[in-house]
Amino acid sequence: MKFSSVHYLVKKGIDNVVRNKMMAFASFCVLLVSLLLVGVSVLAYLNVNSIIGGVEQKNEIAIYLQDGIPNEMIEHFGDNLRGLPNVADVVFYSKEEALDDFKARMADSDMLFDSLNGENPLPDAYRVRVADIQHISETVSTIAKFEGVDSIDAPYDFVNSLLQIRKVLMAVMGTLILAMVIVSIVIISSTTKTSVYSRREEIQIMKYVGATDAFIRFPFFVEGMVTGFFAGCIAFLVTWGVYTAVTNALQNQTLVLNIIGTGSIIQFTDIILPIAISYMAVGALIGALGCAISTKRYINV
Amino acid sequence: MKFSSVHYLVKKGIDNVVRNKMMAFASFCVLLVSLLLVGVSVLAYLNVNSIIGGVEQKNEIAIYLQDGIPNEMIEHFGDNLRGLPNVADVVFYSKEEALDDFKARMADSDMLFDSLNGENPLPDAYRVRVADIQHISETVSTIAKFEGVDSIDAPYDFVNSLLQIRKVLMAVMGTLILAMVIVSIVIISSTTKTSVYSRREEIQIMKYVGATDAFIRFPFFVEGMVTGFFAGCIAFLVTWGVYTAVTNALQNQTLVLNIIGTGSIIQFTDIILPIAISYMAVGALIGALGCAISTKRYINV
Amino acid sequence: MVELKDVSVKYSTGVDALNHINLRINDGDFAFVVGSSGAGKSTMIKLLLKEIDATEGTVCVNGYHLNKLKRRKIPELRRTIGIVFQDFRLIPTMTVYENIAFVLRVIDAPTKYIKKRVAYVIGLVGLQDKAKHFPSELSGGEMQRVAIARALVNDPKLIIADEPTGNIDPELSFEIVELLKSINACGTTILMVTHEHELVRHFGGRIINIDNGEIVFDDIMEGTDEI
Amino acid sequence: MVELKDVSVKYSTGVDALNHINLRINDGDFAFVVGSSGAGKSTMIKLLLKEIDATEGTVCVNGYHLNKLKRRKIPELRRTIGIVFQDFRLIPTMTVYENIAFVLRVIDAPTKYIKKRVAYVIGLVGLQDKAKHFPSELSGGEMQRVAIARALVNDPKLIIADEPTGNIDPELSFEIVELLKSINACGTTILMVTHEHELVRHFGGRIINIDNGEIVFDDIMEGTDEI
Ligand SMILES: Nc1ncnc2c1ncn2[C@@H]1O[C@H](COP(=O)(O)OP(=O)(O)OP(=O)(O)O)[C@@H](O)[C@H]1O
Ligand SMILES: Nc1ncnc2c1ncn2[C@@H]1O[C@H](COP(=O)(O)OP(=O)(O)OP(=O)(O)O)[C@@H](O)[C@H]1O
């Protein structure tokens, strides 16, 4: 095909958007809605993932040391802990700190401590945070073999709950995305089919006067692409606005933020570029394919 | 209009569904998707609401009694508590039980209790569950005026978190429903507009041969109603299947169930009738209105 | 009765389709409208049906003043007119039978009467075999005959036929015009646009010649009765 | 060259539109096809264009054996034929100019040539003023002339015109047929379906009469040259 033909077909596709305003607008709306449904679901998925990651960071293994081991051994112990692969953070928690904290927590029951006569029955301890809670039990059993360990308190309940919650939430969010993709396919194909149906006459006449399939479909392709691209742009702007509004609203919900951790919510500005590109590219692609595929049916004359 | 005409128009509407299979199917799909989006959002809303309600039931106010008050006064105190309007549940928690529980919890620090010499420093207490946590502070201040109260431990943090979480979740779910309603309106109006557009010729010819607006629109109305009704039926079946599958899947997630409470998830069989009726009625109505409204545009000739 | 007084039509594209037309067709008349392609014949017909509005002047059809006619009265007007459109305008989703019956449906005619009457007019135009076919399954001439049957079916006061024999062979065309003549004899006013000078010459009667949006000839000529 | 050998067409509705037709039209011929409404004329034309397939027999057009023609070769065949459809088939979303130019676009003609050529054929059918109008803004005769212009524009080997003068006044009809005759004189084969016996009588030449799906007459008659 010559350049003049390509130029003509592209121009024709763009003209069609203007000439079939009503149709183009309907396709635009449906593409916009689809992009938003899928886009927002994906963003929600990413955030839930990040939030669970944030909560997971709060895991803590307490390693109680045997009473009376020498200071250099305690330090050596700490170095060994820091050298382990799955360990993210190591904090030493002396028996004195432990007693102070205990007293503070039990302030109501002061009388209990009076009888201690200054003795401290609590052990020295290390507090360790693991990087990946999925492998927490392996890390614990490695530590258990260290010399000087009295006992280890690992948050297995917390970890199990969290792993299960993550599984459920990820399943829910994954299903949501899948559902939204299916919804999008259904509504986009319904609309493009209907839209192309109302132009079947035009398609068939072109075929009758000697146009090839590609020649007929190309402008439809361009038309869908232009519509889809604009839908992508608007979807991006809407997402931006909604996302920012939601995160701002969440800033005020301190209690909720306490639970999920402030840093866990992804800032829109951090992902603005991939989002913009995905929206426009996916919009243009889906729009183009939807139109081009739907024309197929009426072109066989 | 005579009966024969009404009969003719209804029959024509139903015939149209069959004759415009492609269009009817597109409308059907879009209506189905819309009903599912809104329906599932509403069900999710109801469940989240019920789950939060379940969690709220777990609130507990501890009322510590003054040391050494007589037994009959303690009992009288309990009766008074039970008489309060916002109190759902009252349990007496004696100082002996309290000490046992405390010892059990502190099993690791046995040595602390050795020095108590059989003395029990803990007070008798009542544990109260309020019906509506929104009014917990009023209930607490009423109780505070009772004779024999030493101190009251109310779960204000828990209540505040819960109230805030409820607010956030309800806002999120409400927005979701609203968004889905908007999405539905957009996609339904896009599809019906496109669908009716492709039949504008037919509509206009009818007008040219002397048909009134109502005569032309009635079959479209019936057509939309039939399509919408079927979409409602299928939406109902899909919801049923999905809902049952999800609740069954949740039964296995014991840890999640522990948090949200088993009874909090609404059983589908409890709401089967209103759901079926809503789906079919809303489907039929929206389908009918969508078609009838869209014809208006082309009827002005 | 049809009356156009000083009527002009200018399309939104700027085309002056009719220029200060004056025309009066009395009840019971039979008139041929002739004129070259693009002269404004169909435009005049669209006016009578209130498909378009006159830019200037007043239009009066069967006692309705179209300039002041309310939107919801339009169907009433159209039911008094039987029209054969130049482009047929058959409803593609209805069979031949349904297309014709539809005109009776809209006036709430009894089902029994509809059956009898529609079968009768389908017979008049010779389409008995095609009653259950859809327009897309018909030949050009057959579609045109369906359009004619539809215009006759509800015994309108005025029949307007825009080029009703353009796709029909001469023999059948003569039959169609004879049919219209016989209907006219029973009192129906008939206005027929045609390009077939043979027909006009043969049947004669009132002849209105439109050229370039103006009536250039309007008089009665004897039919030659030759073929 | 067009060759039909023992061709029958039966539509899915059960209508036998053509029965064992044999026909051969040589390159450079000019033939009128006449016949009553529903005789099968348009069906024959649809066959030549491979819009429908023959139920029986073989069809050969411009060297293409249509029975064996691959789907993707169909556009190639159609580019060698210029067709005036009975129902015009103009693309509603394109202006007159674009409708005609489209035929040249599909064969990758240079833009300059398209401009010149389209303007020329629009002039031939007298629609200079309407080039920028959409089909819905044209009169019946104007649409028909656009269809004729579109059939001529790419200098096809074969022009098939189905009732090309049905909506055009007699004077213009004569001009159109004379135009076709002059194109024929340059070597283009022309097949023209018409109901206007006057035209056939005037121009004469080969006349094919189809009745009830069969060719009942196929011979050459002298033109009378009378009007
Ligand atoms: N909808 C329209 N918009 C703009 N111009 C129009 C429209 N319809 C017709 N015209 C123009 O108005 C003029 C008269 O058209 P009209 O259809 O009345 O002609 P006509 O006498 O019926 O011709 P024909 O015999 O070819 O059918 C023509 O020049 C035509 O191009
Ligand atoms: N798509 C179709 N499906 C079924 N039957 C059809 C179809 N097209 C035409 N027919 C029938 O086939 C027969 C021949 O039709 P055709 O269109 O070839 O007639 P024609 O000679 O062109 O007539 P006219 O002069 O009226 O245009 C007619 O009886 C018609 O009803």
Ligand SMILES: [Mg+2]
């Ligand atoms: Mg006209």
Ligand SMILES: [Mg+2]
């Ligand atoms: Mg034909």
